Amino acid sequence: MTDSSxxxxxxxxxxxxxxxxxxxxxxxxxxxxxxxARLISFVEDESPVLREVMAEISRxxxxxxxxxxxxxxxxxxxGSPGVGKSTSTNALVTELRKAGKRVGVLAxxxxxxxxxxxxxxxxxxxxxxxxxxxxxxxxxxxxxxLGGLAWTTxxxxxxxxxxxxxxxxxxDGGRGPERGRDRGAGRHHPRCCSRPGWxxxxxxxxxxxxxxxTSTSSTRPTVTGPTRVRRDLRSMLALAERREGARKPxxxxxxxxxxxxxxxxxxxxxxxxxxLTDTGELAVRRARRARDEIEAIAVxxxxxxxxxxxxxxxxxxxxxxxAAGESDPYAAADSLLEQL
Amino acid sequence: MTDSSxxxxxxxxxxxxxxxxxxxxxxxxxxxxxxxARLISFVEDESPVLREVMAEISRxxxxxxxxxxxxxxxxxxxGSPGVGKSTSTNALVTELRKAGKRVGVLAxxxxxxxxxxxxxxxxxxxxxxxxxxxxxxxxxxxxxxLGGLAWTTxxxxxxxxxxxxxxxxxxDGGRGPERGRDRGAGRHHPRCCSRPGWxxxxxxxxxxxxxxxTSTSSTRPTVTGPTRVRRDLRSMLALAERREGARKPxxxxxxxxxxxxxxxxxxxxxxxxxxLTDTGELAVRRARRARDEIEAIAVxxxxxxxxxxxxxxxxxxxxxxxAAGESDPYAAADSLLEQL
Numbered sequence: 001m002t003d004s005s006x007x008x009x010x011x012x013x014x015x016x017x018x019x020x021x022x023x024x025x026x027x028x029x030x031x032x033x034x035x036x037a038r039l040i041s042f043v044e045d046e047s048p049v050l051r052e053v054m055a056e057i058s059r060x061x062x063x064x065x066x067x068x069x070x071x072x073x074x075x076x077x078x079g080s081p082g083v084g085k086s087t088s089t090n091a092l093v094t095e096l097r098k099a100g101k102r103v104g105v106l107a108x109x110x111x112x113x114x115x116x117x118x119x120x121x122x123x124x125x126x127x128x129x130x131x132x133x134x135x136x137x138x139x140x141x142x143x144x145x146l147g148g149l150a151w152t153t154x155x156x157x158x159x160x161x162x163x164x165x166x167x168x169x170x171x172d173g174g175r176g177p178e179r180g181r182d183r184g185a186g187r188h189h190p191r192c193c194s195r196p197g198w199x200x201x202x203x204x205x206x207x208x209x210x211x212x213x214t215s216t217s218s219t220r221p222t223v224t225g226p227t228r229v230r231r232d233l234r235s236m237l238a239l240a241e242r243r244e245g246a247r248k249p250x251x252x253x254x255x256x257x258x259x260x261x262x263x264x265x266x267x268x269x270x271x272x273x274x275x276l277t278d279t280g281e282l283a284v285r286r287a288r289r290a291r292d293e294i295e296a297i298a299v300x301x302x303x304x305x306x307x308x309x310x311x312x313x314x315x316x317x318x319x320x321x322x323a324a325g326e327s328d329p330y331a332a333a334d335s336l337l338e339q340l
Numbered sequence: 341m342t343d344s345s346x347x348x349x350x351x352x353x354x355x356x357x358x359x360x361x362x363x364x365x366x367x368x369x370x371x372x373x374x375x376x377a378r379l380i381s382f383v384e385d386e387s388p389v390l391r392e393v394m395a396e397i398s399r400x401x402x403x404x405x406x407x408x409x410x411x412x413x414x415x416x417x418x419g420s421p422g423v424g425k426s427t428s429t430n431a432l433v434t435e436l437r438k439a440g441k442r443v444g445v446l447a448x449x450x451x452x453x454x455x456x457x458x459x460x461x462x463x464x465x466x467x468x469x470x471x472x473x474x475x476x477x478x479x480x481x482x483x484x485x486l487g488g489l490a491w492t493t494x495x496x497x498x499x500x501x502x503x504x505x506x507x508x509x510x511x512d513g514g515r516g517p518e519r520g521r522d523r524g525a526g527r528h529h530p531r532c533c534s535r536p537g538w539x540x541x542x543x544x545x546x547x548x549x550x551x552x553x554t555s556t557s558s559t560r561p562t563v564t565g566p567t568r569v570r571r572d573l574r575s576m577l578a579l580a581e582r583r584e585g586a587r588k589p590x591x592x593x594x595x596x597x598x599x600x601x602x603x604x605x606x607x608x609x610x611x612x613x614x615x616l617t618d619t620g621e622l623a624v625r626r627a628r629r630a631r632d633e634i635e636a637i638a639v640x641x642x643x644x645x646x647x648x649x650x651x652x653x654x655x656x657x658x659x660x661x662x663a664a665g666e667s668d669p670y671a672a673a674d675s676l677l678e679q680l
Contacts, residue, residue: 302677322634332630
């Protein structure tokens with residue numbers, strides 16, 4: 001994605017980037033969409049340059065030249081594939097723009113041979129915002145590489161935040177609610193889910209924790225009506241609530257394709273953000289996320305040391321012995337840790 | 341799950357278990373289903389006793405008293421929830437029993453408020469094998485706890501293997517193909533997937549790598565016929581193949597509820613296992629899996645050191661600074677690593 005003048009991204013820093021990280025960060029802060037795009041490509045490529053970029057962003061946050069950081073409000077959009085997440089996101093962007101917000105859309109798809117098509121589909125559906133300089137839409141492939149998911153999304157969000165976007169609807173490729181530990185876009189953030197096809201024989205509902213829920217009735221044939229969907233969502237959320245003891249999430253019925261109810265969703269999102277801020281929950285959740293991110297980076301560095309990235313290693317020998325039944329995984333893990 | 345005489349499992353070893361790990365392992369090896377159940381409960385609970393259990397299993401493997409280890413053939417059963425995985429598994433078990441195999445079924449479900457019901461459903465559907473001493477059926481909840489998925493499944497499989505089961509169909513809760521890196525049951529193993537509802541508006545196909553594929557036509561209404569399902573599977577597998585350069589996986593049309601085609605599936609599974617063994621792929625894949633398992637155990641130990649399990653820690657302070665934008669995650673990860 002990076003052009004030939006800045007090929008250092010994946011080249012391990014062997015060639016100097018023509019544009020420096022501090023330079024790119026200040027251009028992104030000034031609203032330069034191409035700089036934002038390049039920074040997110042670094043994230044996507046898990047570039048070594050990111051270290052410098054992230055340091056620069058946190059340096060900038062301290063300086064008087066820039067707004068307090070982080071500030072953006074991240075909203076997760078989730079639901080099964082094909083269910084209307086892009087349509088919902090599109091409608092939400094329109095609504096947020098009416099309120100004068102700068103909006104950055106981040107669609108995260110774990111890598112898959114099919115994601116190309118899905119990402120393209122997003123772009124087509126969101127075309128109406130293509131010429132708006134205050135809307136930035138980005139599809140990001142995640143390699144799903146060794147904990148990469150735990151940090152690529154937060155880092156892309158940090159870039160968008162630094163670039164001054166107010167609200168960032170994060171779309172997670174339709175796998176969100178299924179994950180045991182959701183590390184995708186919008187974790188610990190209000191979440192909208194689109195579920196027109198719910199209960200139509202595609203399986204039982206697979207819930208995850210979410211804060212704010214939208215049921216999107218579309219023009220698709222549905223076996224179950226919106227009332228049923230709402231009831232299902234409610235019982236699902238009740239279960240989620242019990243586990244987490246947090247705010248009771250509102251359910252808003254919308255028809256995203258016609259924009260119905262989307263204004264109310266925007267209001268509820270705002271309300272939820274106010275609640276997060278007032279109660280201190282926001283800081284708690286941001287810290288929790290940062291913790292996962294730091295840990296993932298540290299663990300990845302360790303994995304590189306253990307030879308997960310480079311050729312044959314101590315770990316390979318240990319694994320061979322465990323696979324052959326000659327050793328057990330705990331003893332092998334002990335050996336690995338002794339090397340630190 | 342453990343009864344009161346052996347409550348040491350989750351108690352951090354404070355109370356001595358009335359039954360020792362070596363004892364349980366030898367009872368499991370002798371075919372005692374209750375011992376197998378208890379050992380898998382240890383896995384489910386992520387008990388500290390596992391360290392001793394796994395060591396004992398690998399010790400036993402060396403001794404002349406026991407068969408070469410590992411030996412069991414693990415077969416992954418995957419597909420969306422409600423699509424017929426249990427029915428397919430049930431039919432496959434019947435077929436494998438005809439061939440005189442001892443069969444251990446492991447159904448892994450990431451923890452969810454709904455999994456209780458799903459697991460119960462499995463048991464009901466598999467009831468016809470309940471009295472067969474050569475069939476052991478176990479549903480296992482995984483906490484999805486910090487890399488726990490990466491080791492609970494292999495450890496449960498190791499227990500079943502030690503207990504002398506020949507074939508272990510592993511059912512993964514219907515999330516298998518969606519994961520970027522599939523760490524569930526049957527990874528690197530032949531895989532059957534059931535897809536009657538494919539393409540019925542429940543979303544686009546979400547492929548994962550698989551070796552052997554079954555399309556199960558059931559009595560459910562399907563928009564697309566079996567021919568279409570087969571074609572979709574084929575193109576999906578062609579993509580998977582290109583990425584991995586392995587054996588071309590056969591597609592077998594079955595009607596699991598009536599047992600049609602299941603004999604052919606059993607033959608293809610056998611054939612695939614022979615291929616894995618002959619080419620040395622089996623050893624390679626087992627080593628790869630062991631590597632992930634060792635790494636997950638080591639990383640979890642480190643996380644405990646960093647305070648992911650115990651209260652406030654250095655990591656919390658670092659996370660707070662990153663969340664406030666005062667530090668960046670790379671610098672924080674460096675601090676964490678310096679402590680090792």
